[in-house]
Amino acid sequence: MDGVTTGVRATARIVAQDDGRGGTALPVLAGQGPLALRRTRASGDGARVLLVGAMSGPLGGDHFTVLAEVASGARLEVGSAAATLALPGQAKGEARYDVRLDVAAGAELRWLPEQLISARGSDLRVSSRIDLAAGARLVHREEQVLGRFGEEPGRLTSRLTVRLDGRPLLDQEVSCGPGAPGGWDGPAVLAGHRALGQLVVVRPEFGPSPVGARMLGDYAALTPLAGPAVLVTAVAPDALRLRRVLDEALRDLG
Template sequence: MRATARITATAVGGATALPVLDGDGPFELRRSRSYGGQARVCVLGAMSAPLGGDRLRIEVTAEQGAHLHVTSAAATVALRGPTREHATYDVRLTVAEGARLHWLPKPLISAARSNLRQTCAVDLATTARLVLREEQVLGRAHEPPGRLTGRLTVRRDGRLLLDQRTEYGPGAASWDGPAVLGGHRAVGQLLVVDPALAGERSGVRLFGGDPGAGEAVLTPLTGPAILVTAVAPDLLALRRLLDAAHMIYNVKANGS
């Protein structure tokens, strides 16, 4: 199956309109109630996907001055499907001058014997703001994970801000060793790019005092931006770590 969904947000008189809301294949796009000047969209899964051989893509554009929040209704589950060919799931996010995008989908679950290649490419204008969260669960309950390869590329004002590649599951080198996941099965990250962080000199910060319960590290990036990477035994512990780091960003952004 090949499917592409498109979302475009436009600033109109202090609010944000959605002139393009085009779902396709497994993607059903639903408007949620707006919050202030922020438009909200929820991605619903109309069928099981991605399966082996699927080619899926989501394109999101926040035009100048727009404020867009995108989430999903449920976790995405990567399954083997009728073919052993890998599936692809590509996300393209574009945020213009003065625009804000919150990309906060539910977790991705890599089921046994699946093979998914996921990419996320982000293009930001100089005054754009982005909050991006990714959460991945390796294997459903009492099963091993499938193969999951991911790449996150972020450019700000045409310059590379972040280029990160990850590989987990069968065939990936040392993915479950102490230098990568250390036996954990939930991994995630939170990326914040915001001009309000300019001039911040805070260093690396650790979250979580018990390695067995999960740990996270907040790293400042040149941007201005921060990246939080977390590993945990389960999704609940992972979300707690990412939420704690997000709270730190909110304090900085609000000048408290």
Template sequence: MSGVHAVARIRATADGRGGTSLPVLESDGPLALRRTRGSGAEARVMLVGAMSGPLGGDRFAVEAEVADGARLRVGSAAATLALPGQSKDEARYEVRLTVEDGGELHWTPEPLISATGSDLYVTTRADLAPSARLVLREEQILGRVKEEPGRLTSRLTVRVGGRALLDQELACGPGGPGGWDGPAVLAGLRAVGQVLVVRPEFRDNPVATRVLGEHASLMPLAGPGALVTAVAADGLRLRRVLDEAMAALGIR
């Protein structure tokens, strides 16, 4: 199998002084991790792409673990651009998140852009303890300016205390399921995103369902979660909607 294989790892633990330490911060190949200035008890890590990709045949993975009492925020320095490569194999990008009781993780990377001719399968799996807290934001742009998208499949699976909270998959672009661009899915729009918030207090006090703009909504999940989903004509409009949704939920 051709392509680049790389796995980057983060582990955050409470440092015993009211802050968060990073005993594991392992970069690999094109996946470079950099610690940046945190705030209060929170540690911050930036994912910096050291080369183009993922390309056809590449296998990338990022693993983040947050221990009891630790707080971690992970972002990225720039958008991820899925490109065609010499190999015709699909590229894969896996995100594996684990948060223990009393831990908190904000996973808010820059958008993923699916360029013409690319074929990428993205999987994000989050395993949370019952009192863990999570903010997860995804933004996906189908094609660059005046460009048709590549094929993009994205699956998100979230479990809390071993029980499924959310399991969804979206496939778009050439070769995708019929109707992906129709009125019931994207309706010709080219930017799709979501914000998932998991908080223990949502079990007893779920958020109220509401519409957020023309193509966005907020809904409670059957458990300690709330989900914002949105589609927009472009990445800028999508970002504005998701920013407003996070502000409405009190997330900075």
């Protein structure tokens, strides 16, 4: 052994399908190592899955991947049992967390995990790519907290790409913490806040009846996208107040 420490590689995969009886089946529900999956009670005819962290992480050098596919007629909600905590590790280099979501026409995905916390000394790159067919429905929430209580954050880079019917709907990236481009903590970005989040809602009915842009308090805004979709962005002093803003925005959308 040469003493070099490598990170953990783990993949979780979910496939949701119409079960032919008005409900949703999960023919594939497979997780590895730190990415355990559990089916839990859902309301209505959908299925609900929780990501359960079986280990600490992601740590430096780790590479986690979550894949979810929702077939036509299926309804799936994915959450997590607890917040994800990015930590420094023995392995050198950044950690990676990749999310790949595919939603077919007539299917619905609600992606509602708990917060991602960037602890001091960590270095994490998150990449989320969502491919929606025309007629798909989506609620996608991301929340990031920079540092634990009284702690400086680690380095966090997060990119979200959403494509609808093969065309770009949203493609944005944010980078915060030590080594990030200057200005991330300035008045044009976080303005001293330590929690940031966004909500992407895609519904076919937004096409003929688009939602108008508006402010949601002092530090949040709702913006219609170039398609049957809206984007809510928000910053807040802490995770609790951030969640309240995003929950209220989702309730207002109906």
